[in-house]
Amino acid sequence: MNFAVPLFLFWSVIIPFGRQLPALAYIHHYDFVVKETNVTKLCVEKSILTVNDSFPGPEIRVRKGDTAYVNVHNQGHYGITLHWHGVKQPSNPWSDGPEYITQCPIEPGANFTYQVIFTDEEGTLWWHAHSDWTRATVHGAIIILPKEGTTAPYPEPDGEEVIVLAAWYKGDLMTELIQDIVTGSDLPHSSGYTTNGELGDFSNCSSETIYRWSVDYGSTYLLRIVNAVVNAELFFAIANHTLTVVGMDGAYVKPIVTDYILISPGQTMNVLLTADQPLGRYYMAARQYSTEPIADTGFDHSNATAILEYNGDYNLSASPTFPHSLPLYLDMKAGKNFTHRIRSLANEDHPISVPTNISTRMFITISMNLLCKNITSCNSLDTDHMIATSMNNVSWKNPQVDVLEAYYRNLSGYYTSDFPDWPATMFNFTADYYDEDAVVTHTGTKVKVLNYNESVEIVFQGTGLLGGSVNHPMHMHGHSFYIVGIGYGNFDNETDPLSYNLVDPPEVNTFGVPKDGWLTIRFVAKNPGVWFWHCHLDRHMTWGMDTAFIVKDGGTEETSLRPPPPNMPQCTGVIGVSVQNPGDDGRDDALTNSS
Numbered sequence: 001m002n003f004a005v006p007l008f009l010f011w012s013v014i015i016p017f018g019r020q021l022p023a024l025a026y027i028h029h030y031d032f033v034v035k036e037t038n039v040t041k042l043c044v045e046k047s048i049l050t051v052n053d054s055f056p057g058p059e060i061r062v063r064k065g066d067t068a069y070v071n072v073h074n075q076g077h078y079g080i081t082l083h084w085h086g087v088k089q090p091s092n093p094w095s096d097g098p099e100y101i102t103q104c105p106i107e108p109g110a111n112f113t114y115q116v117i118f119t120d121e122e123g124t125l126w127w128h129a130h131s132d133w134t135r136a137t138v139h140g141a142i143i144i145l146p147k148e149g150t151t152a153p154y155p156e157p158d159g160e161e162v163i164v165l166a167a168w169y170k171g172d173l174m175t176e177l178i179q180d181i182v183t184g185s186d187l188p189h190s191s192g193y194t195t196n197g198e199l200g201d202f203s204n205c206s207s208e209t210i211y212r213w214s215v216d217y218g219s220t221y222l223l224r225i226v227n228a229v230v231n232a233e234l235f236f237a238i239a240n241h242t243l244t245v246v247g248m249d250g251a252y253v254k255p256i257v258t259d260y261i262l263i264s265p266g267q268t269m270n271v272l273l274t275a276d277q278p279l280g281r282y283y284m285a286a287r288q289y290s291t292e293p294i295a296d297t298g299f300d301h302s303n304a305t306a307i308l309e310y311n312g313d314y315n316l317s318a319s320p321t322f323p324h325s326l327p328l329y330l331d332m333k334a335g336k337n338f339t340h341r342i343r344s345l346a347n348e349d350h351p352i353s354v355p356t357n358i359s360t361r362m363f364i365t366i367s368m369n370l371l372c373k374n375i376t377s378c379n380s381l382d383t384d385h386m387i388a389t390s391m392n393n394v395s396w397k398n399p400q401v402d403v404l405e406a407y408y409r410n411l412s413g414y415y416t417s418d419f420p421d422w423p424a425t426m427f428n429f430t431a432d433y434y435d436e437d438a439v440v441t442h443t444g445t446k447v448k449v450l451n452y453n454e455s456v457e458i459v460f461q462g463t464g465l466l467g468g469s470v471n472h473p474m475h476m477h478g479h480s481f482y483i484v485g486i487g488y489g490n491f492d493n494e495t496d497p498l499s500y501n502l503v504d505p506p507e508v509n510t511f512g513v514p515k516d517g518w519l520t521i522r523f524v525a526k527n528p529g530v531w532f533w534h535c536h537l538d539r540h541m542t543w544g545m546d547t548a549f550i551v552k553d554g555g556t557e558e559t560s561l562r563p564p565p566p567n568m569p570q571c572t573g574v575i576g577v578s579v580q581n582p583g584d585d586g587r588d589d590a591l592t593n594s595s
């Protein structure tokens with residue numbers, strides 16, 4: 001149950017003419033029971049991990065500035081953690097969730113209460129598991145309404161609808177994932193995409209399992225769309241209806257009028273829709289935006305569908321209209337067109353503050369690589385290596401005690417503070433040809449340490465190594481960041497900065513580094529703690545496209561990391577180890593044989 005009690009009450013400003021603006025902040029309590037639940041799809045009954053038997057899981061509904069306590073009871077078979085995606089959690093990384101970064105997993109039979117502190121976020125975010133690939137089915141929407149007495153910067157809609165898009169795996173995902181990791185093979189691919197838990201009419205065995213949304217003619221609705229898919233960016237469209245994007249990642253954007261959207265895993269979008277078409281039924285459809293080479297056929301080609309249906313009398317036997325505006329898989333022109341239109345609202349009521357005096361610059365390659373299976377006997381590129389990914393040629397390896405605890409308690413041997421600001425070698429990053437030396441990577445648990453209040457600029461450079469150039473939606477915990485630049489080819493540090501948008505860059509928590517291109521982000525490091533930072537395609541995250549940054553304390557109580565809450569899950573006695581590449585380990589011996 002969700003019950004809300006006022007946290008504190010103050011009458012903010014007494015406005016002339018006797019009008020008062022109350023500014024309330026509430027505390028909410030939720031209990032989440034994580035457990036196995038049987039579901040039948042694609043004619044196969046299987047067990048999936050859920051919260052309270054629901055897929056997608058329960059919604060969290062708060063107002064801006066509220067706090068939610070979520071007690072997670074693990075009744076599943078393996079350790080789990082939960083993450084509140086896009087919630088900044090000032091000074092409170094203890095409740096952020098990524099396993100082995102800010103906590104160890106909640107063991108089966110145990111419970112842990114997360115304190116989720118909302119501050120400036122407004123719109124839609126989401127929560128999801130952050131251990132192994134359990135987030136495939138353990139996720140749900142977070143709805144953040146404006147504070148009482150304030151409104152969103154668009155007319156009040158007549159209704160709301162939450163759309164959670166997810167991926168469906170036919171087999172047992174955990175078993176397949178572990179097998180693939182151990183053998184160094186390609187990680188699992190999904191068998192379909194779901195809309196609010198349903199695959200829709202275009203899937204096998206679909207009879208009567210499609211998600212339906214009823215609308216009234218003439219009404220305007222706010223759609224809160226979440227991409228909870230494990231590994232695919234998606235195009236989404238609704239037949240014959242125009243979409244107006246007004247928010248993204250818990251912040252407002254300048255309205256984008258469009259007949260499709262592109263949404264990456266991790267991203268959330270608020271979209272207005274007016275039901276202004278002839279009474280009837282219309283498909284809401286999604287399918288992958290793939291930027292992989294055409295020859296790579298491993299991706300899931302399925303079309304997810306749900307039905308928007310008007311209330312009223314009309315011919316129900318006519319089949320729904322499919323959205324012709326939904327771009328096809330490899331339509332990079334459509335992908336770029338949408339992405340380039342995103343701008344923050346940046347007005348008086350919703351100002352932005354893009355750092356201009358940069359104190360820390362980083363240039364980071366994000367890449368597909370190969371990793372030695374066993375560093376002591378590693379010769380053939382074909383047989384002695386496994387697939388990996390890296391940032392600046394470091395392939396992240398989780399420590400056995402989470403980075404946050406090691407940092408807070410000053411424990412040595414779990415991580416090092418030498419994440420490089422620059423790649424070890426410069427080469428033609430986007431070339432089709434590549435040097436074997438650049439392909440082989442090494443593991444490490446290297447973090448970047450930032451002083452409090454540092455203004456950071458990062459250029460992410462995608463590479464074409466192994467022919468593996470794709471879009472990478474990069475996600476940062478604890479902070480949102482501004483997208484000041486985006487471009488194609490190798491970043492040119494003289495000419496490309498001239499095109500930066502410092503006026504109305506989008507402020508987001510997840511954004512795609514384009515295939516064969518670069519992305520420049522800026523943010524101020526003003527949240528003390530340890531924050532994970534990774535590609536939100538889980539196949540890349542698992543292979544090592546991750547790091548963490550530590551933001552040091554700012555010198556006052558308010559700008560310092562809080563002490564841990566009671567009952568943090570213990571790192572000792574952890575059942576099993578995290579699912580990640582078993583290879584290499586050569587360079588960081590000292591860090592990896594703690595036991």
Ligand SMILES: *[C@@H]1O[C@H](CO)[C@@H](O)[C@H](O)[C@H]1NC(C)=O
Binds near residue numbers: 032
């Ligand atoms: C989940 O289930 C538990 C136990 O049945 C219940 O107490 C709790 O309120 C439920 N949580 C939500 C969010 O529905």
Ligand SMILES: *[C@@H]1O[C@H](CO)[C@@H](O)[C@H](O)[C@H]1NC(C)=O
Binds near residue numbers: 038045046047
């Ligand atoms: C769930 O499904 C599995 C496999 O089909 C089956 O063995 C098990 O009995 C089911 N459990 C429940 C509670 O129905």
Ligand SMILES: *[C@@H]1O[C@H](CO)[C@@H](O)[C@H](O)[C@H]1NC(C)=O
Binds near residue numbers: 073110111112567
């Ligand atoms: C939750 O865990 C605490 C220990 O951390 C324990 O004391 C408590 O009984 C547990 N609560 C439930 C409902 O399992």
Ligand SMILES: *[C@@H]1O[C@H](CO)[C@@H](O)[C@H](O)[C@H]1NC(C)=O
Binds near residue numbers: 191
């Ligand atoms: C759907 O059914 C067809 C024909 O039986 C089969 O070839 C295909 O693999 C199935 N797709 C999925 C995702 O199960």
Ligand SMILES: *[C@@H]1O[C@H](CO)[C@@H](O)[C@H](O)[C@H]1NC(C)=O
Binds near residue numbers: 239240277278280321
């Ligand atoms: C939807 O639009 C198409 C053209 O894009 C048109 O052919 C069709 O009749 C429309 N459907 C309805 C139900 O209005």
Ligand SMILES: *[C@@H]1O[C@H](CO)[C@@H](O)[C@H](O)[C@H]1NC(C)=O
Binds near residue numbers: 202301302303
């Ligand atoms: C998805 O829809 C497109 C038409 O837009 C069709 O060409 C394609 O075959 C469909 N894919 C599947 C797997 O049904």
Ligand SMILES: *[C@@H]1O[C@H](CO)[C@@H](O)[C@H](O)[C@H]1NC(C)=O
Binds near residue numbers: 315317319
């Ligand atoms: C309803 O639609 C079906 C299928 O398009 C069509 O065969 C039928 O004639 C329609 N009925 C009416 C009353 O328009």
Ligand SMILES: *[C@@H]1O[C@H](CO)[C@@H](O)[C@H](O)[C@H]1NC(C)=O
Binds near residue numbers: 340
């Ligand atoms: C994007 O598409 C719209 C509509 O098709 C078109 O008017 C616009 O010029 C395109 N913009 C870019 C940057 O390609």
Ligand SMILES: *[C@@H]1O[C@H](CO)[C@@H](O)[C@H](O)[C@H]1NC(C)=O
Binds near residue numbers: 357359
């Ligand atoms: C930029 O920041 C540096 C410290 O990092 C400071 O010394 C300098 O005065 C700042 N410049 C401006 C224009 O604010």
Ligand SMILES: *[C@@H]1O[C@H](CO)[C@@H](O)[C@H](O)[C@H]1NC(C)=O
Binds near residue numbers: 374375376377
């Ligand atoms: C790595 O290779 C060496 C030498 O062949 C062997 O002794 C060792 O057991 C191997 N380690 C693993 C983890 O397979």
Ligand SMILES: *[C@@H]1O[C@H](CO)[C@@H](O)[C@H](O)[C@H]1NC(C)=O
Binds near residue numbers: 428430431432433
């Ligand atoms: C880098 O590689 C790309 C793709 O092969 C090529 O078009 C470009 O000319 C190369 N740039 C340089 C500086 O060699």
Ligand SMILES: *[C@@H]1O[C@H](CO)[C@@H](O)[C@H](O)[C@H]1NC(C)=O
Binds near residue numbers: 494
């Ligand atoms: C620009 O890049 C070149 C290498 O491509 C490097 O030598 C130079 O230091 C860089 N300049 C700045 C300002 O970062």
Ligand SMILES: [Cu+2]
Binds near residue numbers: 473536540
């Ligand atoms: Cu990626």
